[in-house]
Amino acid sequence: MKLKMPIIIVNYKTYSEATGKKAVQLSKAAEDASNESGVSIGVVPQYVDIKSVCDAVSIPVFAQHIDPIVPGSSTGHVLLESVKEAGAIGTLINHAEMQLKLADIETIVARAREAGMVSVVCTSNAAVSEAAAALNPDIISLEPPELIGTGIPVSKSKPDAVTKMVALVKHVNPSVVTLCGAGITKGEDVTAALKLGTMGVLVASGIVKAKDQRKVLMDFADALSETM
Amino acid sequence: MKLKMPIIIVNYKTYSEATGKKAVQLSKAAEDASNESGVSIGVVPQYVDIKSVCDAVSIPVFAQHIDPIVPGSSTGHVLLESVKEAGAIGTLINHAEMQLKLADIETIVARAREAGMVSVVCTSNAAVSEAAAALNPDIISLEPPELIGTGIPVSKSKPDAVTKMVALVKHVNPSVVTLCGAGITKGEDVTAALKLGTMGVLVASGIVKAKDQRKVLMDFADALSETM
Amino acid sequence: MKLKMPIIIVNYKTYSEATGKKAVQLSKAAEDASNESGVSIGVVPQYVDIKSVCDAVSIPVFAQHIDPIVPGSSTGHVLLESVKEAGAIGTLINHAEMQLKLADIETIVARAREAGMVSVVCTSNAAVSEAAAALNPDIISLEPPELIGTGIPVSKSKPDAVTKMVALVKHVNPSVVTLCGAGITKGEDVTAALKLGTMGVLVASGIVKAKDQRKVLMDFADALSETM
Amino acid sequence: MKLKMPIIIVNYKTYSEATGKKAVQLSKAAEDASNESGVSIGVVPQYVDIKSVCDAVSIPVFAQHIDPIVPGSSTGHVLLESVKEAGAIGTLINHAEMQLKLADIETIVARAREAGMVSVVCTSNAAVSEAAAALNPDIISLEPPELIGTGIPVSKSKPDAVTKMVALVKHVNPSVVTLCGAGITKGEDVTAALKLGTMGVLVASGIVKAKDQRKVLMDFADALSETM
Numbered sequence: 001m002k003l004k005m006p007i008i009i010v011n012y013k014t015y016s017e018a019t020g021k022k023a024v025q026l027s028k029a030a031e032d033a034s035n036e037s038g039v040s041i042g043v044v045p046q047y048v049d050i051k052s053v054c055d056a057v058s059i060p061v062f063a064q065h066i067d068p069i070v071p072g073s074s075t076g077h078v079l080l081e082s083v084k085e086a087g088a089i090g091t092l093i094n095h096a097e098m099q100l101k102l103a104d105i106e107t108i109v110a111r112a113r114e115a116g117m118v119s120v121v122c123t124s125n126a127a128v129s130e131a132a133a134a135l136n137p138d139i140i141s142l143e144p145p146e147l148i149g150t151g152i153p154v155s156k157s158k159p160d161a162v163t164k165m166v167a168l169v170k171h172v173n174p175s176v177v178t179l180c181g182a183g184i185t186k187g188e189d190v191t192a193a194l195k196l197g198t199m200g201v202l203v204a205s206g207i208v209k210a211k212d213q214r215k216v217l218m219d220f221a222d223a224l225s226e227t228m
Numbered sequence: 229m230k231l232k233m234p235i236i237i238v239n240y241k242t243y244s245e246a247t248g249k250k251a252v253q254l255s256k257a258a259e260d261a262s263n264e265s266g267v268s269i270g271v272v273p274q275y276v277d278i279k280s281v282c283d284a285v286s287i288p289v290f291a292q293h294i295d296p297i298v299p300g301s302s303t304g305h306v307l308l309e310s311v312k313e314a315g316a317i318g319t320l321i322n323h324a325e326m327q328l329k330l331a332d333i334e335t336i337v338a339r340a341r342e343a344g345m346v347s348v349v350c351t352s353n354a355a356v357s358e359a360a361a362a363l364n365p366d367i368i369s370l371e372p373p374e375l376i377g378t379g380i381p382v383s384k385s386k387p388d389a390v391t392k393m394v395a396l397v398k399h400v401n402p403s404v405v406t407l408c409g410a411g412i413t414k415g416e417d418v419t420a421a422l423k424l425g426t427m428g429v430l431v432a433s434g435i436v437k438a439k440d441q442r443k444v445l446m447d448f449a450d451a452l453s454e455t456m
Numbered sequence: 457m458k459l460k461m462p463i464i465i466v467n468y469k470t471y472s473e474a475t476g477k478k479a480v481q482l483s484k485a486a487e488d489a490s491n492e493s494g495v496s497i498g499v500v501p502q503y504v505d506i507k508s509v510c511d512a513v514s515i516p517v518f519a520q521h522i523d524p525i526v527p528g529s530s531t532g533h534v535l536l537e538s539v540k541e542a543g544a545i546g547t548l549i550n551h552a553e554m555q556l557k558l559a560d561i562e563t564i565v566a567r568a569r570e571a572g573m574v575s576v577v578c579t580s581n582a583a584v585s586e587a588a589a590a591l592n593p594d595i596i597s598l599e600p601p602e603l604i605g606t607g608i609p610v611s612k613s614k615p616d617a618v619t620k621m622v623a624l625v626k627h628v629n630p631s632v633v634t635l636c637g638a639g640i641t642k643g644e645d646v647t648a649a650l651k652l653g654t655m656g657v658l659v660a661s662g663i664v665k666a667k668d669q670r671k672v673l674m675d676f677a678d679a680l681s682e683t684m
Numbered sequence: 685m686k687l688k689m690p691i692i693i694v695n696y697k698t699y700s701e702a703t704g705k706k707a708v709q710l711s712k713a714a715e716d717a718s719n720e721s722g723v724s725i726g727v728v729p730q731y732v733d734i735k736s737v738c739d740a741v742s743i744p745v746f747a748q749h750i751d752p753i754v755p756g757s758s759t760g761h762v763l764l765e766s767v768k769e770a771g772a773i774g775t776l777i778n779h780a781e782m783q784l785k786l787a788d789i790e791t792i793v794a795r796a797r798e799a800g801m802v803s804v805v806c807t808s809n810a811a812v813s814e815a816a817a818a819l820n821p822d823i824i825s826l827e828p829p830e831l832i833g834t835g836i837p838v839s840k841s842k843p844d845a846v847t848k849m850v851a852l853v854k855h856v857n858p859s860v861v862t863l864c865g866a867g868i869t870k871g872e873d874v875t876a877a878l879k880l881g882t883m884g885v886l887v888a889s890g891i892v893k894a895k896d897q898r899k900v901l902m903d904f905a906d907a908l909s910e911t912m
Contacts, residue, residue: 011303013300013301013302013303014297014299014300014301014302014303014305014307014310015299015300015301016299016309019299019307019309019310019313020309020310020313020314021313044303046275046306046307046310047274047275047276047306047310048275048276048278048279048306048310048311048313048314049279049310049314050276051276051277051279051280052279064303064304065303065304069242071242071243071244071247072241072242072243073241073242073243073325073376073377073432073433074241074242074325075239075241075242075272075292075293075320075323075324075325075326075432076292076293076320076323076325076326077242077325077326078274078275078276079242079247079274081244081247081248082242082247082248082274082275082276082277083276085247085248085249085276086248086276086277092303092304094786095303095304096303097301097302097303097304097305098303098304098305099785099786099787099788100785100786101783101784101785101786102778102783102784102785102786102789102807102812102815102816103783103807103808103809103812104783105786106808106809106811106812106815110811123786123787124787124790125787125790127790127794127818127819127820128786128787128790128819130818130819131786131790131815131816131818131819132786132815133818134811134814134815134817134818134852134856135811135812135814135815136811148301149301168818172818172856204301204303205301322558327557327558327559327560328557328558329555329556329557329558330550330555330556330557330558330561330579330584330587330588331555331579331580331581331584332555333558334580334581334583334584334587338583351558351559352559352562353559353562355562355566355590355591355592356558356559356562356591358590358591359558359562359587359588359590359591360558360587361590362583362586362587362589362590362624362628363583363584363586363587364583396590400590400628467759469756469757469758469759470753470755470756470757470758470759470761470763470766471755471756471757472755472765475755475763475765475766475769476765476766476769476770477769500759502731502762502763502766503730503731503732503762503766504731504732504734504735504762504766504767504769504770505735505766505770506732507732507733507735507736508735520759520760521759521760525698527698527699527700527703528697528698528699529697529698529699529781529832529833529888529889530697530698530781531695531697531698531728531748531749531776531779531780531781531782531888532748532749532776532779532781532782533698533781533782534730534731534732535698535703535730537700537703537704538698538703538704538730538731538732538733539732541703541704541705541732542704542732542733548759548760551759551760552759553757553758553759553760553761554759554760554761604757605757660757660759661757
C-alpha cells in the first residue's frame, strides 16, 4: 500500500466549504499541515474536484465512492479508471451516506486491488467490520452512523466498539488497517483513536466545517505526531 | 435557455474511448465539428472530466446526472453546485442507465431551473415523456431502452413512438424541447429524427465507439445543418 | 372502476396494531363502519395478511405496493397475480415510504389497468401529481411527506396544495380521482378534504394508532356521509 | 435451530406454477415427498401465500425476504413479525434477485436471531460467503448468479467454488450450515452437492418449472436420503 501510517483522512462530502476552488484551498492547507508535522494526511474531494486537487497537491487523494462497473454503458456512474487517471490513489467504499450491497463491496474491493488503488471500506459496527475484513480491503474505518456530524467522538463515547472492531478485524484478516471516525473534532479525539488500536481517523465536518480549517488540521496532525 | 437548437448531444457514458485525456480530445473534435458546420453540439463527460473538458472547449458541457441534494453530508453524491462551478451548463436526468424516482426527478428539475442550468430528462416511452413534461424541464429526450447501443435507430425503427412523444409533450407543455436517441449511428438517422418533429439527437456509442469519431461527428453535423 | 366514491382508504403500513389477527379485526371494524354509514371504506394490509383479510370481509382490499414484474425469477418481489388471486382489487403505488422510479410507476399502472385492478398513485406535491396524472392511474392521492404521521391534517394546513393538485390533475386527465392524506385524525379533516375537491382520504396512523379504532372509523365515515 | 439436516429448500420465486393455490399444491407435494423419504424439505412461497401454505402443511416454510425494519411506518415493506405470525420459521436473505446492503444483512440476521427465526443468507461467491459467515447467520447458500436458472448444476460445474466456500465459512464460523444452489435439476446434482461438504441444496426452477414437480421432488429426496 502506498500510504504511510498513521493517517488522517479528510472527507469533503458535498460541503460548500470544500467544493470547487475551496476544495483546492483546503487540500493545500492539508498538504501544509502534513509537511509541517510529518504526519500523513489524505483528502477525499467530490468527483468533479479530484483532478484539480490532484494537480494542486502531492498528498494522497481518494474518491468518495466508485461503482462496481467496468468501462462501458453506465451513464452517471463512477468509473475506477476515470478516478485513477485524474490522480486519485484510492477510494472510500460503503460510506454510511453511500451504502452498498455486499456483492458490490466485494467487486469494488477486488477491482481496486487489481488496479493498485487503496480501498477504504466504511462500516457501521463491529459485526459489519468483521464481515468487511473477509473481503480483504486495505483499510476498514468504523463510523457509527448515529455519531456522524454530532461532535461526540467515537473514540471517546464508544471506545469498546472501536477496540472490539479492531480485534475482530485483526482476527479475520491481520493485514487490514483500521481507522475510526464520526464526531472527531479535537486533537485529543485523534489521540484517543490511536490508543484504541486504530491507525488514524476518517474525519469530515470536524475539519471542513471548522471556523479555521487550517488550525484544526494542525491540531489533529500534532496530536497524531505526538503518538508516533 | 442557453442552447441554440437544433442540437446534437454526445453522451460519453463510461466508455474508455471518452475517459480522461480522451474525453478532452473528443470534446475538441466536437467543438471543431460545431465550428465548421455551424451546428450546436453538446458533450456529456464523466463527472471527473467535466472541468478538464470545460477548460478545453467552449461548446455546451453537461453532467450525466446530479443528485437531488443540497450542499451538506452526502458522501459520494453529485452536487449541482460542484458541477456548475466546474463549468457544466446543464445535466442529463433519469438516463435509462441511471433511472430515478419520480419525486427526485421533480426535485432535480426544480433545482436546475433555480440554478439556471439546462435540464435534459431522458424517458423510455411516450407515456413517461408526457409525465416528465408536466415537471417542466427544458428538454425531454426519448430513448427506448431496447434500442440503446444496438445501431437500430429510434428515428427509423420507431417513428410512431417519436411522433407520439413529440405530440404528447407539446400538449402538456409546449415550451419543452424534444430530442430522441438510441441506435443513432449515421447522418441520415439524425435527419430522420428532425423530420419526426424533434430538435436533435442524444447519441453515445454511435460517436464515441466509432472508428473515426471526428468523421462521424462531421457526418451528423452536416446532416443536421442541411435540415436547418 | 369497482369503487364507489367518496372513499376512506386505511393504510395499515407495518404497524403492530394492524398485523396478522389484528389486521383482520381492524378490517372487520372497517366493514362494520362501512355498512352502518353507507360510506365506502377500503383497507391496505401487509402482503402476508391480504388473503386473511379478503377471506374475512367484503370491503375493497388493496396491496401496499406491487413490483413492476411479470411472473418468473424475481425472488422477494411482489407479483400482481399473487395479490389479485388473494383477493385484492387494487394497489397503492409510489407511497412516500416506497418511492418508485418514474418508468416503474408507468409499468405498474399499465399492468394494473390490464389486470382490472385499481391503481392508487401516491404523490408528494402538486407537480408530481400532475406528472402522475399523465400515466392514467385510477386514483392519485396527495400526501405531503412532511405531514405524514404528524396529526397536522393536509386538508387544513395545506389547502392550497390540495386544490392546486386537484386542478392540475383534472387539467391533465379529468378521469383521475383525487384523494389526499397525511395528518388526518378527525372527521372534520375528512370533511375539509372533500370541500377541497377530493373524493376522500388515504389515512394510516389516524385510525390504526387510535385508542379506539372503531370509534375513529365511525367518526370518519359519518363525516364523509354528511358531505354526500 | 429448528431444522433437521440435510435439507432441500424450494424457492417458489414469483413463478406462476407456484403462486396462490398452486403454491399450496406444491407445498403438499413437498410434504408428501418429505414424509415418504424421511428427508427434510422446506418451501419458500411468496409473501401473500405464506399463511395458506403454513395452514396446509407441517414442513418448514420460509419467507423470500424480510426488510430491516421494526413495526411502524414502512408501507410496502416486509415485517418479520407479520411473516412469523403467519407461520414462517425463517427467511432467505440477500438472494441474487433481492440483493441487500451489507449493513441491512447484518440487521436482518440479528433480528431473525432475536426472534428465533432461521436466517438463510444467499451469496454469489466464496469471498462474499466468508463475509456473510462473520454475521453469524444459521445457513449460507452459495448461488453463483451466472448459473441460476440454467440447468447447469453448481455442484458439478463449479465444485471448487463450493468446496472453497465451505472451507472459508467453516474457518470464520464453524456453526454456520452451508448449502448450494443454481442449476440443480436432478437427484445426482443433489448428491454431488452433499459430497462437496454442503448440507443440502436451495433449488427453484429445477422443481417449480418441472413437468412433474412431484416426481422431481421425490428424485431429489431419494438422492439426499441415500447419502444420509
